[in-house]
Amino acid sequence: MSDVTLVVEGSYPYVTGGVSTWTQQLITGLPEVTFSVAHLGGTGEPQYDAPPNLVEVVDVDPETGDLPDALVYHALATGAASDAAARAARSTGRRFVLSEHGLSWLEAELGIVACKPTGGADPRRVRTQARTAYRDAFAVTAVCGWSARRQASLGARDVHVIENTARPAGAPRHAESHPLIGFVGRVVRVKDVVTFLQAGRLLADELPAAQFVVVGPLDHEPGYAERCMELARTLELDVEFTGAADPDAWYPRLDALVLTSLSEAQPLVALEAMAAGVPVVATNVGGCPELLAGCGLVTRARDPRATAAATLRLLRDPDLRDALTRAARRKVEKRHRVDSFLGSFAKLYEAAA
Structure with a gap:
């Protein structure tokens, strides 16, 4: 027993x-x-x-x-x-x-x-x-x-x-030569990766050097994952689909984590990013506004323009980015x-x- x-x-x-x-x-x-x-x-x-x-x-x-x-x-x-x-x-x-x-x-x-x-x-x-x-x-x-x-x-x-x-990250952050924006999670419909890709195209129009990565398994909903990869090709977006991978290896490289979920409670990947000093943009669903209050940005679901605008704001305002990441780390250390x-x-x- x-x-x-x-x-x-x-x-x-x-x-x-x-x-x-x-x-x-x-x-x-x-x-x-x-x-x-x-x-x-x-x-x-x-x-x-x-x-x-x-x-x-x-x-x-x-x-x-x-x-x-x-x-x-x-x-x-x-x-x-x-x-x-x-x-x-x-x-x-x-x-x-x-x-x-x-x-x-x-x-x-x-x-x-x-x-x-x-x-x-x-x-x-x-x-x-x-x-x-x-x-x-x-x-x-x-x-x-x-x-x-x-x-x-x-x-x-x-x-x-x-x-x-989430435990505070052990690996130091290191800057890429270009802005790198990441999505971390399963490539499934409830995560609405399509909106992430559409927002990425809008963001790349403003920041041509921006690159994107989708870190997460592709085999949970293979048909949806193929749809996302085809959309990325159609959009001519510079994005890598890693498949199943250790997110901890990617957080130090990211300039922003962007979550476009249709439903969440308290996403672990957001907490992991917060602990790693990565600023977070997430949709206004479930417990995300509660988690990111004062330490991240929240946008409407299914709204690529709002997601792109919030991410662009982070990338162009280093003072805001630094303030949010410091507040996020304090929250993780105190409440999580x-x-x-x-x-x-x-x-x-x-x-x-």
Whole structure:
């Protein structure tokens, strides 16, 4: 029996991304806690090295499969994951904790396609699953105040806000001979890489020396990734698609990180860039305005002109850029400490066991 069974859907350890990075950080950061992972919705090749305290990874049928036995069940999303965790908790007389990054029920209502392999996208069904999970969970956690308020609006009580974390960068920043603007993340529809590329074309018209890079896997939605690469060719934009790559190797080279997502909670890549001293432009969605208040720039979603204008403002105003990056680093050091993140979950597991 493990101390905690993490119930995930379409992510760790087979798919890279923010949730998987968060999961790896949680497991490795709590070596005194033993974990099992119940993965719903298919299998694949592990993308992460298994920490010593990860007892097992089990691929489970979302409807009928049994979860690995544990003192606490921890679902990382509403829907199939929370349903499975709740069933296991009821059958064993134990408790389950619910953590959400993106709010799948809200994305379903907005018509945003999630990258989950199981469950339906019917907004009423997804909303009912979330409401039931909030009612039955021993504790609900959110990564930001924005998410916590939405969870509370659907019945969640006493939501614990445990913000994402990033360590201050170790590598020094070094300037490129040309402005380098980066997007970091999966090349999927919800990240709206198309808007990033369109903004890039507008920006390059003003700064012909500007270059662009898209750092992230291309195989999560291959059709969309091909559409983006074809658009870049049509726009004659000087952009590199790296595929899956370590963002930490790119942050020291970037003059700005630009996120054009249609939905976010508290994006890890924004925090990583902030910790690395890279100024951030992001869309006015989810917890992004809260995260970047006083230390970044926020623009409308699906608005290439606004995104290009904000990025150009950063590149042309070194005083603004320096002020924002200093404020961002202070915020990371004060509010996004690794020890605080890990300590909060350790206490939550102890209370739930």
